Amino acid sequence: MQTGTRRVVLVGTGFVGMSFAYSMVNQGGAEELVLIDVNHEKAVGEAMDLNHGIPFGPEKIEIWAGDYSDCKTADIVVVTAGVNQQPGETRLALVERNAKIMRDVIKNVMQSGFNGILLIASNPVDVLTYIAWQESGLPKHRVIGTGTTLDTARLRYQMGKYLDVDPRNVHGYIVGEHGDTETPLWSHTSVGVKPIFDIIKDHPEYKREDLEEIYVNVRDAAYHIIERKRATYYGIGMCITRIVKAILNDENSVLPVSAYLDGEYGLHDIFTGVPAIVNRNGIREVFNLNISSEELEQLTKSVSILKETLDTVR
Numbered sequence: 001m002q003t004g005t006r007r008v009v010l011v012g013t014g015f016v017g018m019s020f021a022y023s024m025v026n027q028g029g030a031e032e033l034v035l036i037d038v039n040h041e042k043a044v045g046e047a048m049d050l051n052h053g054i055p056f057g058p059e060k061i062e063i064w065a066g067d068y069s070d071c072k073t074a075d076i077v078v079v080t081a082g083v084n085q086q087p088g089e090t091r092l093a094l095v096e097r098n099a100k101i102m103r104d105v106i107k108n109v110m111q112s113g114f115n116g117i118l119l120i121a122s123n124p125v126d127v128l129t130y131i132a133w134q135e136s137g138l139p140k141h142r143v144i145g146t147g148t149t150l151d152t153a154r155l156r157y158q159m160g161k162y163l164d165v166d167p168r169n170v171h172g173y174i175v176g177e178h179g180d181t182e183t184p185l186w187s188h189t190s191v192g193v194k195p196i197f198d199i200i201k202d203h204p205e206y207k208r209e210d211l212e213e214i215y216v217n218v219r220d221a222a223y224h225i226i227e228r229k230r231a232t233y234y235g236i237g238m239c240i241t242r243i244v245k246a247i248l249n250d251e252n253s254v255l256p257v258s259a260y261l262d263g264e265y266g267l268h269d270i271f272t273g274v275p276a277i278v279n280r281n282g283i284r285e286v287f288n289l290n291i292s293s294e295e296l297e298q299l300t301k302s303v304s305i306l307k308e309t310l311d312t313v314r
């Protein structure tokens with residue numbers, strides 16, 4: 001950790017950034033929250049608005065619209081700057097525009113003398129996390145993408161509805177690209193500790209085909225939301241809060257973040273969504289799970305798409 005104060009800097013005060021900020025202020029955990037945006041007046045207005053909620057929050061927090069010099073002593077810099085998708089547009093289609101923004105942001109962050117943890121949410125998140133890592137020169141375990149945290153939350157929510165159980169008791173992960181080629185790990189999905197395939201065996205009302213339908217809904221959820229309200233932000237705002245708290249509180253929590261793969265699953269030199277242990281040093285360990293051959297094939301395909309996309313902006 002950088003200092004005695006738990007300082008989080010947010011770069012990008014749009015829908016996603018401010019949903020994170022609002023959730024963070026409500027849940028508590030940071031002592032200082034600095035807002036930075038290319039549109040500084042927007043950041044100023046957002047800081048003013050958020051500050052007026054502090055009397056109702058769980059604890060004292062200082063919030064202000066700052067500049068990159070505030071990153072010097074930050075524990076975490078969260079990056080949500082960048083364009084979002086138009087209806088029907090893929091995340092990968094944003095890569096050229098957002099890689100440029102990411103390089104610019106990270107250059108400014110690092111010039112401050114920042115030496116904490118970078119948490120990237122801008123899309124396509126896996127590719128942009130790689131770019132942030134390259135541009136920052138930070139060790140790979142201190143550069144993290146939100147990865148498939150949101151997709152996994154969507155899966156847990158939908159499985160909870162389907163099985164009529166508390167989604168917090170649904171355990172399982174979506175891995176790979178945060179996007180169209182993501183993969184559910186059904187071989188490691190359970191309710192409590194009961195594997196999903198045993199549940200299907202014991203309950204004829206639940207069917208294997210329904211799992212495929214749930215996966216497709218999870219994979220395409222962003223398209224369905226963006227078609228209706230132009231952007232998604234509450235879910236990811238809470239995901240970012242979850243990861244930030246795991247870091248600040250040194251939780252050693254297992255979260256499906258975008259982490260650097262160095263041989264896990266036979267894959268190398270890419271960031272992608274995989275369950276990993278997260279603590280105040282960043283990523284402590286990437287889980288190298290024994291997944292089915294079908295899942296491994298899909299994950300490998302997903303990573304090859306990410307590499308192709310990365311090659312276009314390297």
Ligand SMILES: NC(=O)C1=CN([C@@H]2O[C@H](COP(=O)(O)OP(=O)(O)OC[C@H]3O[C@@H](n4cnc5c(N)ncnc54)[C@H](O)[C@@H]3O)[C@@H](O)[C@H]2O)C=CC1
Binds near residue numbers: 038098101123231
């Ligand atoms: N990782 C995930 O699961 C999710 C990621 N996203 C992504 O998050 C990103 C942000 O989305 P929204 O907040 O909806 O967009 P938005 O347009 O509401 O906000 C983007 C903000 O970034 C700022 N910005 C742009 N260039 C900048 C720069 N060079 N320096 C500092 N600030 C800059 C803009 O002024 C704006 O305030 C998008 O790339 C979107 O696709 C969105 C939802 C989920």
Ligand SMILES: CC(=O)C(=O)O
Binds near residue numbers: 091
């Ligand atoms: C936009 C986006 O990445 C999502 O909601 O999953």
